[in-house]
Amino acid sequence: MSKGTRRVDYWQDPQAPKPTSRKTSASAFVLDDQGRLLLLKRVDNDLWTIPTGGVKKGETVGQAGVRECREETGLEVEVTGLVGVFSTPDHVIVYLHGDEVDEVRQPINICLRARLVGGQITPQPSEASEVRWVDPADLDDYSIHPALRARINHGLSSAGPYIT
Template identity: 70%
Template sequence: MSKHTRRIDHWQDPDAPKPTSRKASASVFVRNDEGAVLLLRRTDNDLWTIPTGGIKKGETVAQCAVRECEEETGLKVEIIGLVGIFSSPEHVIVYMHGDDVNEVRQPINVCLRARVVGGVVKPDPKEAQEVRWVAPGDLGDYSVHPALQRRIEIGLGDQEPYIE
């Protein structure tokens, strides 16, 4: 997708377009020593999210999560666990370039837990407008898509990995 691509996420929307593809992605749920959650504000839809991206050929889910976190936030992380696997058909993503729909995707996401092991916060201007550590009690002040909010809420819990 080019830097001019716009993203529109649908959640539990009966009028959402039908998916034309499925693609695996990895996201990373990172907390600091104070318990704050690492969030970034996307450039393509202006919503807050956790670091997330598509898995490339030749890389593992964990490698993708580590790479995406560093690319989007500047922080190096190590994987320490699994939040869950998210594949609900209720989440559909439309990618548009100008007025043309490029793709309608039903994502499959593996969300991993991680901790920071290096780097400095430096958002990639192509993907993230800004990066912040957000206290759990302040998450309601941020515009987060419901599908990503589920990952964050499950990540904040201490339950077994979530699988759908």
């Protein structure tokens, strides 16, 4: 998204605008050696999330997850597995530029398990205002959208891949 774009997420809201697009994104669920989760604070809605972004033409979902993590956090990861595929119509995202609606999206997210292999935390100012490792016991202290919290909760569980 371009600078100045705002994002509004809706969850199970009958008043949410009707989607005009469906796009695939990849997210990286990364735990460090102490079991802390990598989170970043988005600049377009001030909510905490795991590294996430659109899959570009010419790349795989795995490549997109690795790229997004590097771009948003400065950290290098490698994909180790699948948390799940999250495509519920309960989640609608509106992208605004000023007061104009650019897009109303129903996302399809493929959430990947990944492990840290290098880099250092350096938030990309256009993407993240903060990046940090968070103890899962402290997640309730962070403002996380319910759709993202569902991905996180499933990633923290020992259950196999989730598909909706």
